[in-house]
Amino acid sequence: MVFLSEDAKADVPAGEDTKSDKKQDKSDKKQEKAPEEQARGKPEKPREAATKGEAVKGKIAELEKLNAEYKDALQRLQAEFENYKKRVEKEGYSIKDYGERCIVEKLLPVLDSFELALKNTSDHEKFKKGVELIYAQLYSILEAAGLKPIKAEGRFDPYKHEALFQEKSEEDGVILQELQKGYMLKDEVIRHSKVKIGRTIK
Missing domain, CATH: 2.30.22.10 (Head domain of nucleotide exchange factor GrpE)
Known part of the structure; x- marks a missing residue:
């Protein structure tokens, strides 16, 4: 390190000290401004909280809308299912009635044959043959339906x-x-x- 004598210091121009002091002041001001600029770069806490609150409200509204859509779809599905059940029950009764009608219609000729056989009860042989024919007629109807x-x-x-x-x-x-x-x-x-x-x- 070099020490200047009092005489040497006296030889330094007055302007040089002023420039040095100004540089020091600028450096100090920059250091003071740096934290302020950093603070300005960060969002303010109340504003950040408000933004988050709005986002949550938006999400809640979206979920409520979705829930309403699902609820509406479920109600529609339940109504459709009830209508389907009623339709199936009605069709089931119709099929049953139709089946009974078909059986009765097929057995009507057998009933006619019984009536004819009963009219010939005086003749044993004719009556016997009549009953045999009725049996064969009835059995063929049932066999066609799958009876064995x-x-x-x-x-x-x-x-x-x-x-x-x-x-x-x-x-x-x-x-x-x-x-x-x-x-x-x-x-x-x-x-x-x-x-x-x-x-x-x-």
Whole structure:
């Protein structure tokens, strides 16, 4: 470090000290302004809170609108479903009525045949043939609808047969006699065959 003597200091022009002081003042002012400028660059807290509040309100309004739309759609769907149920019930009754009418119409000729057979009760042979024809006529109508008899022979099948009586037999679980014919409508048992089965007694 170089120290100036009093004489050397005296030789420094007066303007030089003034310039140095001005530079120092400018530097100090810049340092003072820097925090102020930084503070101006940041948003004010009340304004920021207001902006967030508006955003939340907007989101709530959007959700309320969406909820109303979903509620309206649900109500419409419920109304449509109720109308559908009523329509199906009405159509179901119509189908049932139509089915009953078809059956009755097909059985009318059988009724006519019975009336003719009853008029010939004095002639045993004619009456017998008349009954046989009625049976065949009725059976053909039911067979066309899917009716078929259940075989009641061989091993007892609890899904198709109903055992009313048991009798001593050399073989266990064998059908000995059919007491009442059973029937299936297509693939469904509508009446089990009532049978007598054999049991081995020791």
